Amino acid sequence: MSRPPHRDPAPSRLAYRVQRMMLTPIYRRMLRFGLPLLALALVLLIALGSADRRAAIAASFAGLVESVQQRPEFMVNLFRVDGASPMLAEAIRRMMDLKLPQSSFDLDLTGLRDRVMQLDAVQDVDLRVEPGGVLAAHVTERVPVAVWRSGPNVELLDATGHRVMLVGERNDRSDLPLIAGRGANKAMPEAAALMVAAAPIMPRVRGFVRMGERRWDIVLDRGQRILLPVEQPVAALERILALDKAQDLLARDVTAIDFRLKERPVLRLSPHAVAERQAARGQD
Amino acid sequence: MTDLYQSQRAMRNMRRAAIQRGVIAILDVGSTKIACLILRFDGPDRLRDHDGVGSMAGQSQFRVIGAATTRSRGVRFGEISVMNETERAIRTAVQGAQKMANVRVDHVIATFSGGEPRSYGLAGEWELQDSVVTEQDVARVLSACDVPDIGPGREVMHAQPVNFALDHRTGLGDPRGQIGNRLACDMHMLSVDAGTIQNLLYCIKRCDLELAGIASSAYVAGVSSLVEDEQELGAACIDMGGGSTGLSIFIKKHMIYSDSVRMGGDHVTLDISKGLQIPLAQAEKIKATHGGVYATGIDDREMISIGADTGDWDKDSRTVSRTELIGIMRPRVEEILEEVRARLDAAGFDHLPSQQIVLTGGASQVPGLDGLAARILGQRVRLGRPLRVQGLPQAITGPAFASAVGLCLFAAHPQDEWWDFEIPSERYPARSFKKAIRWFRENW
Numbered sequence: 121m122s123r124p125p126h127r128d129p130a131p132s133r134l135a136y137r138v139q140r141m142m143l144t145p146i147y148r149r150m151l152r153f154g155l156p157l158l159a160l161a162l163v164l165l166i167a168l169g170s171a172d173r174r175a176a177i178a179a180s181f182a183g184l185v186e187s188v189q190q191r192p193e194f195m196v197n198l199f200r201v202d203g204a205s206p207m208l209a210e211a212i213r214r215m216m217d218l219k220l221p222q223s224s225f226d227l228d229l230t231g232l233r234d235r236v237m238q239l240d241a242v243q244d245v246d247l248r249v250e251p252g253g254v255l256a257a258h259v260t261e262r263v264p265v266a267v268w269r270s271g272p273n274v275e276l277l278d279a280t281g282h283r284v285m286l287v288g289e290r291n292d293r294s295d296l297p298l299i300a301g302r303g304a305n306k307a308m309p310e311a312a313a314l315m316v317a318a319a320p321i322m323p324r325v326r327g328f329v330r331m332g333e334r335r336w337d338i339v340l341d342r343g344q345r346i347l348l349p350v351e352q353p354v355a356a357l358e359r360i361l362a363l364d365k366a367q368d369l370l371a372r373d374v375t376a377i378d379f380r381l382k383e384r385p386v387l388r389l390s391p392h393a394v395a396e397r398q399a400a401r402g403q404d
Numbered sequence: 405m406t407d408l409y410q411s412q413r414a415m416r417n418m419r420r421a422a423i424q425r426g427v428i429a430i431l432d433v434g435s436t437k438i439a440c441l442i443l444r445f446d447g448p449d450r451l452r453d454h455d456g457v458g459s460m461a462g463q464s465q466f467r468v469i470g471a472a473t474t475r476s477r478g479v480r481f482g483e484i485s486v487m488n489e490t491e492r493a494i495r496t497a498v499q500g501a502q503k504m505a506n507v508r509v510d511h512v513i514a515t516f517s518g519g520e521p522r523s524y525g526l527a528g529e530w531e532l533q534d535s536v537v538t539e540q541d542v543a544r545v546l547s548a549c550d551v552p553d554i555g556p557g558r559e560v561m562h563a564q565p566v567n568f569a570l571d572h573r574t575g576l577g578d579p580r581g582q583i584g585n586r587l588a589c590d591m592h593m594l595s596v597d598a599g600t601i602q603n604l605l606y607c608i609k610r611c612d613l614e615l616a617g618i619a620s621s622a623y624v625a626g627v628s629s630l631v632e633d634e635q636e637l638g639a640a641c642i643d644m645g646g647g648s649t650g651l652s653i654f655i656k657k658h659m660i661y662s663d664s665v666r667m668g669g670d671h672v673t674l675d676i677s678k679g680l681q682i683p684l685a686q687a688e689k690i691k692a693t694h695g696g697v698y699a700t701g702i703d704d705r706e707m708i709s710i711g712a713d714t715g716d717w718d719k720d721s722r723t724v725s726r727t728e729l730i731g732i733m734r735p736r737v738e739e740i741l742e743e744v745r746a747r748l749d750a751a752g753f754d755h756l757p758s759q760q761i762v763l764t765g766g767a768s769q770v771p772g773l774d775g776l777a778a779r780i781l782g783q784r785v786r787l788g789r790p791l792r793v794q795g796l797p798q799a800i801t802g803p804a805f806a807s808a809v810g811l812c813l814f815a816a817h818p819q820d821e822w823w824d825f826e827i828p829s830e831r832y833p834a835r836s837f838k839k840a841i842r843w844f845r846e847n848w
Contacts, residue, residue: 129474130492131499139499140612143508 189225197221197253204259208241212257215239224249240283265312266328267293269300281308297322301330310353311336317354320361321370335380344370347378356382412823418616419815422511428616428815429498429509432808433490433516433604435479435647435670436766439800439808440497442470442505443815466816468795470505472497481647481666482518482621484603491607498611511616514604515624515811517648519596521561523661523751524552526591537570537579537587543825545587554595561601561620562594563822566658575656591822592660594620619814621807622650622662628810629764629788629803630654639760640753641788642744642781643806644767646670649740651747653756658819661751665743669767672736679732680724682712690729691770697737698772699730737770741780748781762788766804 131139141147168174188194199218201209215235229247236245236257246258264276264284276284276293283305290298299311311328314336318325321340329337336353338346348356356379363369369377373393378386389397422428423445430441443466474496478489502508528549532541546565554560568576570584579587601618608615626641638655645668653661672695677687694708703726712720753759761781763773768787778785790809792801800808818824 128492130496133495136495136499137612139502140508143502143506 189223192253194224195221195253196224196227196249196255198255200254200256202256202258204242204257204261208239208259208261211239212236212242212245212259218255221253224255227255241285243278243282264293264296266308266315267296267298268304269298269327270302270304275305277305277308279308279312281305297325298327299330300327301333303333304328304330306333307336313354314338314348314357317357317361321364324370340370343375345376347376347380349380349382412821415615415617416818416824418511418614419513419818422616423815427505427507427509427511429501429512429613430808430811430815431494431497431512431514431608432621432805432811433479433482433484433494433514434476434621434645434807435482435517435668436476436645437473437804438476438479438490438493438497439473439805440471440494440501441468441796441800441808441812442501442507442509443467443812444469444505444507445816466794466812468793468797468812469507470501470503471797471800472500472504473800474500476646479518479647482516482645482650482664483597483600484607487603487607487610490603491610494607494611498613510612510614512608512613513617513619513811513815514608514615515619515621515807516600516604517621517643517645517650517664517807518666519561519600520666521594521596521620521622521650521662521664522554522558523663524554524593524595525660526551526563526593527588528591529586529588531586532584535583535585537582537584539580539825541587542568542580542589545589546591546822546825549589549591551593554593557598558595559598559601560593561596561618562623562659562662562819563591564593564658564819565589565591565822565825566656566660592658593822594623594659594662596620617815617818619811620650620652620662621645622652622664623659624810624814625650625764625790625806626652626654626659626762626810627813628790629762629806630760632657634758634760634762637758637760638756639758639762640748641762641764642768642777644668644740644763644765645807646766649744649765649767651744653748653751653753655756661753663747663751665740665747667736667740667743668765671740672733672767672770675732675736676729680710680722680729681719682710686711691733694726694729695733696726696730696771697734697776699727699734703727703730733770734776737773737776738780740767741777745780759784761785764788764790764803764806766802768803 142151197220199213199216199220201212204212215238216232227249229249233245233247236242236247236259241262242259243262244260248256250256262278262282262284265279266277267287267290268275268277269290274287274290276287276296277299278284287293297315304311307330314328318338324340326339326341329339331337335350336348338348338357340346346357346360360369360377360379373390374387375390376388378388419428426445428443428445430443432439445466474493477493478484478486484490498509526549528545528547530541530545530548567574567590568579569588570576570579570582571586573584576582604618605615622641622643625643626635630639630641635654635657638653640651640653643650643652647666647668647670649665649668651663651665652659673684673687673691676682676691677684680687682690690708690710696703706726707723708726708729709721709723714720759782761777761784763777763785764787774785774787787803788806789801789803790806791813793809793812796809
C-alpha cells in the first residue's frame with residue numbers, strides 16, 4: 121500500500137539557502153582556500169607569537185645546519201700547494217692563514233683566491249676542494265725575464281712587465297738582463313722583443329734604458345750606447361747588427377750609434393778617433 | 405498598458421542578462437508535478453565542432469544541465485491555491501536541479517496553465533508618413549491596435565503580432581523596409597487572471613529567485629510538440645495536464661488562439677477513487693498501469709486487484725475487471741474531449757486549412773486515447789511528444805514534459821511580443837533624453 125511520505129522531501133528554507141550559497145563560486149573558493157589559509161595563518165601567528173619560541177626554532181634550525189656541515193665528508197683537513205717554489209708556497213700558506221680542519225661550507229674560496237692573487241709572484245691560482253678533504257691550490261708562478269732598477273728598488277719583472285719580487289741588488293740575478301729608466305716596466309713586451317733581437321751582442325750589453333718613457337737605449341760595455349727610435353726599434357737594432365756583422369761597427373771606436381732618425385743615422389766617435397780621422401785626412 | 409510594458413520589458417531584460425550569463429532555470433508549475441530544468445547557453449560556436457549544421461539545424465544553442473521533478477503540492481487547476489506548499493515544492497525542484505547542474509541559478513522562466521486564459525484578436529491600422537515602413541511605423545501600428553476591455557483583475561500575458569498587411573498584401577512577417585501606404589497588423593493577445601501571476605511571482609520570490617519571463621503552458625506545449633509544418637499550416641495542440649487541459653491553435657508559426665478547460669487527468673483519478681472507493685494514490689497507480697478508454701473482450705477477464713488501506717480484509721482485497729475501470733475512465737475523458745471540441749468550434753478551428761490535432765501532456769498517455777480523440781475531434785489526430793533537446797534526461801522526454809521543454813525553446817528563441825518593439829516616440833515621457841536623441845537621429 122502506498123502511503124503518503126512521512127518525511128517532507130522539501131528542503132527547509134535554511135537548507136535551501138545554504139545550498140545556494142555553497143553553489144556560489146566565491147563562497148566555494150573561500151571555503152576551499154580561504155578557510156584553510158586563515159587557519160594556517162592563525163596557527164603560525166600563535167606559534168610564533170613569543171620571542172623565545174622563535175629563538176628556539178632558529179637555534180634548532182642552525183644546529184641542524186651545523187650538524188650537516190660538520191660531517192666528516194665535508195671536512196677539509198689538508199692544504200696542498202702545487203706548482204710553486206717552496207718559498208712561494210710558504211708565503212701562500214702564511215697568506216691564507218687557514219685553521220684546519222674546517223668544513224668546506226665555511227671556506228670562502230673566491231675570497232681566499234683573491235688573497236693569494238695579491239702576491240706578486242702568483243700569476244694564477246686554481247683553488248679547489250678535492251675528494252679526501254684536501255684543499256688544493258694549483259699555482260702558476262710568474263717567470264722573471266728582466267731586472268728593473270728604478271730609483272732605490274731593484275725588482276724582477278715578468279714578460280708582461282708585472283713585478284715578480286724585489287731583490288737586494290742586481291747581481292742577485294745576474295743571469296737576467298737589466299733594464300732601467302722610468303716606465304720601463306710598462307714597455308716590457310717591447311724590451312723583451314729587443315732582448316731577443318739583441319741576442320748576438322748580449323755578452324756586451326750592460327742594460328736597456330728607457331728614455332723619456334718613449335724609446336730605448338742599449339748600453340754596451342766600453343761606454344758605447346745604441347740610441348733606438350720610438351717607432352720600430354727592433355728593425356733599427358737589426359740594421360745595426362747587420363752593419364756590425366758586415367763592418368764590425370761596434371768593435372770600432374764609436375761612443376754612440378744614433379738611429380733615432382731612420383734617414384739620418386749618426387755615429388759619435390770618441391775624441392781619439394776623431395783626431396785619428398782628421399789626421400788620416402791630412403787636416404791638422 | 406505602460407505598467408505592463410514596463411514589467412514585461414524588465415522581464416525581457418532580465419532574461420537577456422541571464423542568457424548572457426549563460427544559466428537560466430525553467431520552471432513548469434503544473435497541478436501534478438513541478439519540473440525544473442536548468443539550461444546552459446553556450447552560444448552556437450561551441451556546439452558546432454561535431455558536424456556542419458549542428459543539432460536541430462543549429463536551433464539548439466543550449467543544453468539542459470540540470471533537471472528535477474517533484475510532486476506538485478498546493479496547485480489546483482494550474483493555479484496556486486496553497487502558497488506555502490507550492491513554495492516548498494518549487495524549492496524541492498530547484499534544489500534538485502541545482503544539485504544536478506552544480507550551478508546556482510538566479511533567474512527563472514515560469515509557465516503555468518491556470519488563470520483562465522482568454523484570447524483576443526486585435527487589429528490596427530496606420531497611414532505611413534513616407535512610403536517606406538520603418539521601425540517607428542511598426543511601433544505605431546502596434547500601438548494603434550484597439551485594446552478590448554479585458555476585465556478587472558486581469559493581465560496581458562502574451563501580445564504577439566501575428567500578421568502584417570501593407571495595402572492589399574497580407575501575410576507579411578516583417579514589413580520593415582517595404583513600400584506602401586497603409587500598414588495594418590493583426591495581434592493575438594492572451595490575458596490571464598492577475599492574481600494567479602501575482603501568486604506565482606510571490607512564490608518564486610520567496611525562493612530567492614527572480615522571474616525572468618512568463619509564458620502560458622498551452623503556448624509552450626504547442627511550441628515543443630507541434631512540428632514545423634504543423635505550426636506553419638495550422639494545428640491545434642491539446643496539452644492534457646493534471647488539473648487543466650490547455651489548447652492552443654497555431655498557424656503560420658504563430659499562436660492565434662489559446663484556451664483551457666479546467667479538467668484534466670486528476671479528475672479521472674478522482675473518478676476512479678470515488679467509483680472504486682480507494683485512496684487517490686492507489687487510484688493514480690491503477691490508472692497509470694491498467695487504464696484505458698477502449699474495452700475489448702479480454703478486458704472482462706483481466707482482473708485488477710485494487711487495494712485499500714482500511715484494514716478490512718474484504719474491502720482491501722477486492723478486484724475489478726479492467727472493463728469496469730475503463731467504464732469509469734472513459735466518460736470523463738470523453739467529457740474533457742467534448743469540452744475541447746466545443747472550445748475549438750468556438751474558435752473556428754474548422755475553418756483552418758489544415759486541422760491537425762496533437763495531443764500531448766501527461767493525461768494523453770492513456771492507451772487508446774488517440775482513437776477516442778479521433779472520434780470526437782476529427783480524423784487528423786496524433787499523439788505528440790516534445791522535441792528532443794540536448795542533455796534532456798531520458799526520464800523527462802515524455803509528453804508530460806511538453807510544456808517544460810517548450811519553455812526551453814521559448815527561452816532560446818522568444819517570440820517577439822508587443823513590448824519588444826520600439827515604443828512610439830509620442831508615448832515617451834516628456835523630457836526624455838532618448839526622445840531628444842531620437843529626434844536628432846530622425847532629423848539629421
